[in-house]
Structure formats: C-alpha cells, structure tokens
Amino acid sequence: MRLLTFAARGQTRLGVEAGEWIIDLNRAARAHFVARGASRAGAQAWALLPPAMTPFLAGGSDAMAAARDVAARMQEALRDPRETARLQRDGVLWAPSEIDRLPPVPAPPKILCVGRNYAEHAREGGSEPPELPIFFGRFPHSLLAPGAPFILPRVSPQVDFEGELAAVIGSGGRDIPESRALDHVAGYTIFNDISVRDYQRRTTQWMIGKNFDRSGPLGPALVTRDEVPDPQALTLTVDVSGERMQEARTGTMIFSVAHLIAYISQALTLEPGDLVATGTPSGVGFARKPPRWLRDGDTVRVSITRLGVLETPILPDRRKGAR
Structure with a gap:
C-alpha cells in the first residue's frame, strides 16, 4: 500500500492511493460499517482506522490488515460510476487535485x-x-x-x-x-x-x-x-x-x-x-x-x-x- 496524510476541506486525513483516486480510510471504514447496519459505525471506524498516521501505525498488523481490506472493498465500488460519485460526495474518495499532500x-x-x-x-x-x-x-x-x-x-x-x-x-x-x-x-x-x-x-x-x-x-x-x-x-x-x-x-x-x-x-x-x-x-x-x-x-x-x-x-x- 501507498499510505499518505492529506488535507482536504480543512481537515487532516489518512489515505491510501488507489489508482487515480485517494481513499479516506477512516471514512471508508465508517461507510462499510454503516452498510452493515452497525449502531456505532463512527466509533468502530475510529477505533480500527483512525484518521491520523501515528495512531494508525500504533494499531499494528490489525490496522494494516483493516486498511488493506477497506482499500480492496473500495476498489470494488469504483467499478460502479454512480457509487463512485456518491463516495466522492461523501468525502470517501478524492481526486489528487482536490487534496494537499502533507x-x-x-x-x-x-x-x-x-x-x-x-x-x-x-x-x-x-x-x-x-x-x-x-x-x-x-x-x-x-x-x-x-x-x-x-x-x-x-x-x-x-x-x-x-x-x-x-x-x-x-x-x-x-x-x-x-x-x-x-x-x-x-x-x-x-x-x-x-x-x-x-x-x-x-x-x-x-x-x-x-x-x-x-x-x-x-x-x-x-x-x-x-x-x-x-x-x-x-x-x-x-x-x-x-x-x-x-x-x-x-x-x-x-x-x-x-x-x-x-x-x-x-x-x-x-x-x-x-x-x-x-x-x-x-x-x-x-x-x-x-x-x-x-x-x-x-x-x-x-x-x-x-x-x-x-x-x-x-x-x-x-x-x-x-x-
């Protein structure tokens, strides 16, 4: 994986490169938990894939495995143009031109x-x-x-x-x-x-x-x-x-x-x-x-x-x- 820290819409986020897209890992995890009907999707996503690099690294192999899983799920979603557009509106997917790398x-x-x-x-x-x-x-x-x-x-x-x-x-x-x-x-x-x-x-x-x-x-x-x-x-x-x-x-x-x-x-x-x-x-x-x-x-x-x-x-x- 190619992990990065980026700034967008006034926030600093953790992402992963996915072809021509940047995936916000924390928001992607939250979207996954919401789709599964989790009652505390935001808290679960924060615990598993926090939106900052250092706490993410502190999560060790579990966090790395979760990031790979989320990235793979997003790659599947990218096959659907309408789903891609929705994820972009929700701040899960970003074009490189929309972010500032840190x-x-x-x-x-x-x-x-x-x-x-x-x-x-x-x-x-x-x-x-x-x-x-x-x-x-x-x-x-x-x-x-x-x-x-x-x-x-x-x-x-x-x-x-x-x-x-x-x-x-x-x-x-x-x-x-x-x-x-x-x-x-x-x-x-x-x-x-x-x-x-x-x-x-x-x-x-x-x-x-x-x-x-x-x-x-x-x-x-x-x-x-x-x-x-x-x-x-x-x-x-x-x-x-x-x-x-x-x-x-x-x-x-x-x-x-x-x-x-x-x-x-x-x-x-x-x-x-x-x-x-x-x-x-x-x-x-x-x-x-x-x-x-x-x-x-x-x-x-x-x-x-x-x-x-x-x-x-x-x-x-x-x-x-x-x-």
Missing part, C-alpha cells in the same frame, strides 16, 4: 538522522568512514510537505540537498535484535535532508543547520514494508534542475537499515511513527568545485526505486524586509 508522518515522535553513512560521502567531506553510526536529531517543525516549496533562508546562501531513504517505525521496542529489526518497520519513504551548511559547521553539533523551519521534505507516500522486501536493494538519485547530482545503491550504506534500528534501540525506545533517515550518498553541493548551492528557481527531485519521486521547488524569502 508529510506522510506529519509529527513523528522522533526524527533520527544518520550522518556519513556512505563511504564516499564521508570522504568528500574530508572524513574517513565512521566505525559506528553517527546519529543526530531533527524536530517535527522542520518537515516539509511533498511538492511544497522550500523557502531559502535570508541568513545563509549555503543551502544544500541530501536525498535519503527513510524508514518509518511501525511496532516499537527497545534492544531490538538486528535479525528482527525490519519486522519493526511499517514502511519506507523519501527524505531530503536540506542543510544550511554554514550554520551546521559553526559548532561541533549539527543541530541548528539541520533544523531550519520546513527544511526536510518528506514523502510523497509511506510505502508499506511488503512492497519493499529489501531496503538495501534500491536505487537513489537526486537531480537539481535536471542535472544528476547523486546516484547510489542503498546496498552501499555502511550501516544497513536493520543495523541502524538495532543500534539506536540500545539507547532509545522506538515508537510507532518514529522516522529513521538513513543518510545521503556522495554528490552533495558543498563538495563540488565550485560548490553548488540551491538557488531561487531550482527544483530538487529525489527518486528511490519502488517509493516514487519527491520534488521540492526552491523559492526566495519574499517576506517584507527579506534580503
């Missing part, structure tokens, strides 16, 4: 990012590949919706791109064995760890340069684990305004997705909705000669096999008084 997980409990997880990226920055994973944190305010523009900060011209594979935790845990770590993953999505390099390098801590407002595009969807049998067998590419900047196989990571999850769970209890951004390969802007910083009018396009494409237009800060 980050698939809009407010992860934790955003755990990994630095220097590809050997050539470490070397292009003047470092040897690390012997242990290097983690740093982001905050939910730094996430940006797929397709939404990134606004260049007034305080720095050194804005860089970093395409990454991100794993979304489904079932939490502590001290997770590496052999079972991928069982704790709900699915995968694409992340662009846009970095303000001069702020990142002002101190030994990277936090401020990695947490500018709305600097982390995420999406376009959460692709469930069953559709990505091996996260180390994907191809990641990054194009900036049509020019290929980064390309790598995820199998060339120093530390695999499973290893990262097992390692960080030695210290932190992972929770449903946690995001693990697994690092970027070589080819970033700061390492080029001359450096290739993002500028007004650029479009960054991050593509990963099976996950799709995450596009982010780059715009200037047009607020009054912006330089």
Whole structure:
C-alpha cells in the first residue's frame, strides 16, 4: 500500500492511493460499517482506522490488515460510476487535485538522522568512514510537505540537498535484535535532508543547520514494508534542475537499515511513527568545485526505486524586509 496524510476541506486525513483516486480510510471504514447496519459505525471506524498516521501505525498488523481490506472493498465500488460519485460526495474518495499532500508522518515522535553513512560521502567531506553510526536529531517543525516549496533562508546562501531513504517505525521496542529489526518497520519513504551548511559547521553539533523551519521534505507516500522486501536493494538519485547530482545503491550504506534500528534501540525506545533517515550518498553541493548551492528557481527531485519521486521547488524569502 501507498499510505499518505492529506488535507482536504480543512481537515487532516489518512489515505491510501488507489489508482487515480485517494481513499479516506477512516471514512471508508465508517461507510462499510454503516452498510452493515452497525449502531456505532463512527466509533468502530475510529477505533480500527483512525484518521491520523501515528495512531494508525500504533494499531499494528490489525490496522494494516483493516486498511488493506477497506482499500480492496473500495476498489470494488469504483467499478460502479454512480457509487463512485456518491463516495466522492461523501468525502470517501478524492481526486489528487482536490487534496494537499502533507508529510506522510506529519509529527513523528522522533526524527533520527544518520550522518556519513556512505563511504564516499564521508570522504568528500574530508572524513574517513565512521566505525559506528553517527546519529543526530531533527524536530517535527522542520518537515516539509511533498511538492511544497522550500523557502531559502535570508541568513545563509549555503543551502544544500541530501536525498535519503527513510524508514518509518511501525511496532516499537527497545534492544531490538538486528535479525528482527525490519519486522519493526511499517514502511519506507523519501527524505531530503536540506542543510544550511554554514550554520551546521559553526559548532561541533549539527543541530541548528539541520533544523531550519520546513527544511526536510518528506514523502510523497509511506510505502508499506511488503512492497519493499529489501531496503538495501534500491536505487537513489537526486537531480537539481535536471542535472544528476547523486546516484547510489542503498546496498552501499555502511550501516544497513536493520543495523541502524538495532543500534539506536540500545539507547532509545522506538515508537510507532518514529522516522529513521538513513543518510545521503556522495554528490552533495558543498563538495563540488565550485560548490553548488540551491538557488531561487531550482527544483530538487529525489527518486528511490519502488517509493516514487519527491520534488521540492526552491523559492526566495519574499517576506517584507527579506534580503
């Protein structure tokens, strides 16, 4: 399944892609219970398929199975044009043009990012590949919706791109064995760890340069684990305004997705909705000669096999008084 969080009619909802339609899972479940004559259809739907991603993920395998069942039932309904029109009026079905996509997980409990997880990226920055994973944190305010523009900060011209594979935790845990770590993953999505390099390098801590407002595009969807049998067998590419900047196989990571999850769970209890951004390969802007910083009018396009494409237009800060 390709799950998404979207905004429509002033509400934030949980959906699943179904061909050329988006299905509102909570409303679809309610419609199903109403059709069966349930007396508390709304409450049943809310308990089984809540309209937000994090509580949905907390529902575990039962919620995933319910989502698949509801999606299959809706696919049957789509064969009837009159039923399709009714479901669209009721807000169960949406055309992509009618919604605004949000980050698939809009407010992860934790955003755990990994630095220097590809050997050539470490070397292009003047470092040897690390012997242990290097983690740093982001905050939910730094996430940006797929397709939404990134606004260049007034305080720095050194804005860089970093395409990454991100794993979304489904079932939490502590001290997770590496052999079972991928069982704790709900699915995968694409992340662009846009970095303000001069702020990142002002101190030994990277936090401020990695947490500018709305600097982390995420999406376009959460692709469930069953559709990505091996996260180390994907191809990641990054194009900036049509020019290929980064390309790598995820199998060339120093530390695999499973290893990262097992390692960080030695210290932190992972929770449903946690995001693990697994690092970027070589080819970033700061390492080029001359450096290739993002500028007004650029479009960054991050593509990963099976996950799709995450596009982010780059715009200037047009607020009054912006330089």
